[in-house]
Amino acid sequence: MKYALGSGLRRLRLSTMAVLACLALTACATDAMKLAPTAPDQPWKPGNQQTTGGAVDFSLPADPALSQLHDNVTIDTKRSYGLAELIDIAQRGNPATRIAWEHARQAALAVGMVEATYLPMITANVIGGRQKASTPVDLPIAGERQLNATLSGVSPSLALQWLLFDFGQRQAVAGAAREVSYAANVMFNASHQKLIFDVANAYYLYGAATSALDIAHHTLRNSREIRSAVEARLANGRATTVEVAQARQLVAQSELRLVKAEGQARDAYQAVLAAMGINATVKIKINGATKRNLPAKVDATTDNMIKAALSRRPDVIASYAALKASQSGIAAAEAEFMPKVFVAGGVTKSSTGFNASGLPTIGNQATGMGFLVGATMPIYDSGLRAAQLKNAQAQASASEQVFRKTQLAAVTEIVVASNALRTALESHKAATALLKAAAITYDAAIDAYKNGVGTLTVVTEANSGLLDARLAQADAHAASLITAANLAFMTGSLTSTNSLPFLPVQ
Template sequence: MERPRTGTVKIAIAAGVALFLAGCSEDKGPAVSSSPDQAWGPGGQGGNNFAVSGEIGTPSPDELVRSGKALDLQQLIDLGQRSHPATRIAWEEARQAAAAQGMVEGTFLPLITANVIGGYQDLVTPITNLQGGTDYISTHSNAVVPNIALQWLLFDFGERQAWRTAAKQNAFAANVAFNGTHQTLIYNISRAYYEYGAAQQNLSIAGQNLSNSQKLLEAAETRYANGLGTSIEVAQAKQIVAQARFRLVAARDGESDSYQDLLGAVGVSPRSQLKVDNSAARRLPRARALPTDQLIEQALSRRPDVLASYAGVKASEANEVAAEAAFRPKVYLGAVAAANNGQIQTGTLPGAEFQSTTTGVVVGASIPIYDGRIRENRRKQAQAATAAASAAHEQTVNAATREIIVASNSLQSSLASYEAATALRAAAQTTYDAAFEAYGNGLGTLTDVSAAENGLLDARLAQVDAHTAALIAASTLAFSLGNMTSRASPARAIQ
């Protein structure tokens, strides 16, 4: 039985080693969310302090749109998380950052290449013959040289480790930014939902105001028919009705604009036909004291923007370490295994086959001496980037703290405004009822009724505005505290 060729055996062994190392380098990069509508958490999906995952088993976006049912805030948020392009963009950016970390991890493993070189050579050699002439001898040769080469950087004084740290921090920042995108989306949908609810209520109030104005016109016409009123009163009543119709048209326009704002916040087509329930009955949260230092610290520790900016500082510091390590030597390993199989034939002589093998291992070191100050400028660039990242983080923390305090103050004032507006509406309703009854009995004037009606309209609109402002303020505070999740209402999120 023919013995296996030595070169073939060595090449096979080298190929086996290459496959083994390739298996060791299987991608084990950082975990990212499995889909754009699911939250990311350290060590895997979910389980973090700012989880925003939707309800399991909820209908698809198309099913929600086609259902024809009035959607509540939770359903709108779920629809937005699965439909809005912003979540897909942030998800893809997180995947890019994870891939970048995987590429850095690959620098710790050897680079193995398989090469095949093949060639053919025809050499013609002139030789003087015995008769003084010239003969030509042709030599034909061909060979195939397969080889496997290995390059491995063994030691670099922590440069790759610094790159790994920077990539890890960037991947973390991208993941928390992805969660931050969900929180921002939830906040924007909540705000648009409450504003659309206010527009719906304003339209209802405008319709009720028109109905009251028409009743007032009927009363004026009845008084005139009975000889108790004047034509001027009837004309004034008609003017009041016309003003009410104008307000109704303006309210319809405002409701249409708010509806488009809500569709934009959800991320669906402007031509979508969604039915949305009314936010008028939503309960307001209770007033609370100003946030304590401990509460602010807890909020800062879970806000995605603060976490991302802090990760940016750590990544910049790691890049600075890598720039410093570039001044130090690098130790590398090189290896090659090659086989040369060929054939040579000269003239009319029988051809001869030949084979040879080459194996070698080298260890070397490279020491940078001069590069035109490229490394020095990279180090200065990295130091400046670290300083800028630190200043940006400080600015982010200060802005976040200010947002928390302002949001808390705004909620308190909004709740107080709602209480005052509720009392104002009750008083205005009483005044209007009394003025209308007196006018109907011939004891009051149209001017008194008109003034009372305008006062009631203003009071009702003020109560709606105050209610909406309080809901938005509660959402803003929950968002600034890092508690804006799809499962938590604004009232519960700030408890």
Template sequence: MRVHHSLPSCVGAAVLALAVAGCASNAENMTSASPDQPWTPRGDEQTLLWSLAREEQPAATGGVADFRIPADSARARLTTAEGMDPARVYNLPELIDLAQRVNPATHTAWQQARQAALAVGMVEATYLPVLSASVIGGYQELVTPFPTLLDESFSFETTERGSAQILALQWLLFDFGQREALAAAAKHSAIAANILFNGTHQRLIFEVSQAYYIYGAAIQRRGFAETALQNAVAVQSAVEARAAQGLATSVETAQARQAVAQAELRRVQAEGEERDAYQNLLAAVGVNTDLQVDAVSAARRPLPAPATASLDASIQQALSQRPDVAASYAAMQASKAGVKAAQANYLPKIYAGGNLSTGTGNFDVNGLPTIGQQGSGTGLLVGVSVPLYDAGLRAAQVRQAESQAEMAVDAFRQVQTAAVTEIVAARNALRTALESHHAATALVAAAATTYDAAFAAYRNGVGTVDAVTAADTLLLDARQAQAEAHAAALIGAVNLAFAVGSLTSREPLP
């Protein structure tokens, strides 16, 4: 028999309460003191990230609230794509190939497709039994106090120890088609995810091609702006030569200088647009480092042929093979299978179960011999579960599944309508671009003739600076319109192929 001097239990409770209060107080330090004050890390010095953030937080200046966040160099690390060659000059098919390998969009779509496939496997796994093993062990000490004797407290101590090993089997044998419906829904969802994966590649081909042609057109516009600047400088030289002979006025000289300044401004703007187009191309590919791109060849690419298939044929082709239409159709089929799965909740389920268990234990009374025991058992059960009443839960689940199925049907119709609209718009855009290029080509020829004639007339003393400057500006506008129409035609052809669902190659145009 042992003697125990016990402390009041309220002391332990007080310590626990103080610890909890300290945690709550520390948690309050993780946010701003008021809505109009910036958040500044404070407290929780045991956390390394928190401590670093507190050290790097800039102090407020002049009493003005500073809402900057702590800097963290880990967030500034850019990932370099593998397989890039800085010395290589990439053409459009090579850019598309690089984008399909390194762009995060394709990786994300692939992971989503894998997750959908794993979901199918998880549903199919429910057809097989579940086997689980458990080991339970425990220790318990019980102190029984006796009446106080001679101002001393006495108690009687007992100890119990035990363990149990259990092997259990659970197997759903029959559920009247619920798992079959769930598996069908998961398979349709997996099909939709894989279709969208292919669709992601198609969209990536379109976006890279579009950015590539826009970049090529920007290079052309910069070249035209440089040519216009050279023309303006040549006009200025002619004006200054005539002014040296007393044949040009100060107004003409000022106009020539103004034309040079205007041409220089347009050249600078064209260079800025070229840099923006280049950066947009890198973003479309999905890289953060510079690439050498052969976009000049885009200007030499022949114009695409106009759409030859009828509008109805294009629509039928699109509705039968566009990824978004196919994925929406698969989602609609999955929702229909979801209705069957919800309806199966009304039906009984037949299951089997079994267990194999062993256990040991002992009882120890202080001062007496230990008493031990061991036992084992096995069991096999077959049962039927019949749902009788659930306060309308199953009915609500069925109505919810039916509502989702109706929404999926409406969504599928919306996708079909959007596809038709996009096809019509793409065909019209291609036609407009081809016609614009034809008109711009004739305009360039006429504007070039006008400029040459105006410049020659001025040099011979029968023309004006205003006429030469205006002709130079019109020639630049005509050349830029021609380049933009050429790029728009190439983009329009790729866009039409994308809208129809046939943009499946790394070489989008022949």
């Protein structure tokens, strides 16, 4: 009776402790709500400090560690950099290429993880424990009315698992992983090709902006020359105050145009730094690209050119690798229908001891070893394997269509880029001829006005025409360089600074 009562009390205590533990855990979980904002219209503050008075402030605590900028490259601010040097700096420091590199490394490690499944897995396990029990007895044993017993033991083991044969499932998975790794490596090179194009594009746009700035300065000089001519005629009584006002308005417009051109040049400079992936506060001198010769024409796009481009374009290559990876997925799904043969084994050693009050200690040590060969094959899975196979087949079919779509899109991009280059070169040729004519017209108009045989209206129109012609030529020159780089990028041949459409400087 005493034993039954004591046992019941122990169970009651254990049940009570379990309930209290659950309540404590529940309270801890709900207490975590204090980490969130107190209300939807109240700001979050560290420790949820309450704001009192004034406007509601949703500012965040400053972390000085976040303001530390780490530049991966060193830039000499005293020298001038050309396009090739800017690209070299970008390739060494741009985070985009480093991200692509890490992705390629991760894909390579995935191949290694799959190949590791070909080898056996050996695990070491240790199980140990100690248990004490105290039981009241009616008759004293060695003078004790409590029987104290201790059971302890340690059982280390070494286990082996090895999948010997799986009808090519691991081989298929490994093949898919290799294709994914190949695609990641391709996209790593593609990230560098894209970086070369982005820096070149920003560089050429910066060249156009600096050309526009030079043109704005030249136009301002012409406007001041016109104003001086009008004021000279006014002093001789051959000009009106209206003409003087018009001349001064022309100067003011030129000054405003110069301010805008300076702002555009600054923005283009920042675009170069952004394309390079360096700190926007860095001061770097950039050589212009305004004095590069342009070819009169380019060869038309041919089928051989398109085929060669498709064979080396990174997106086409990566898309084809994804197709082959999805086809390996079909083989892996088909292998699920076949049995798997494995080997398992283990070595175990156990050591136990039992001690009771007043009794000698009883111990035991044993060692066991065993190996077995087995096969496993699921018989019924409610259509799970069949669904997995159909899903793999659907993915392969979709990957094939993605590959075809990528091919067609690549062909379109190549043809459009080629047409754009031809148009830009033709526009530059026409703009050059227009500039020559506009320069002659302006020189004749200003000379005629100075000699009293021309009108201010003709001079103003000639100045505007000269400005438009200069801007048109500068824009066409930059467009020709950009579209040439774009065509090289679209054909997959923009692989280094040497493959840029560099043209001899005049």
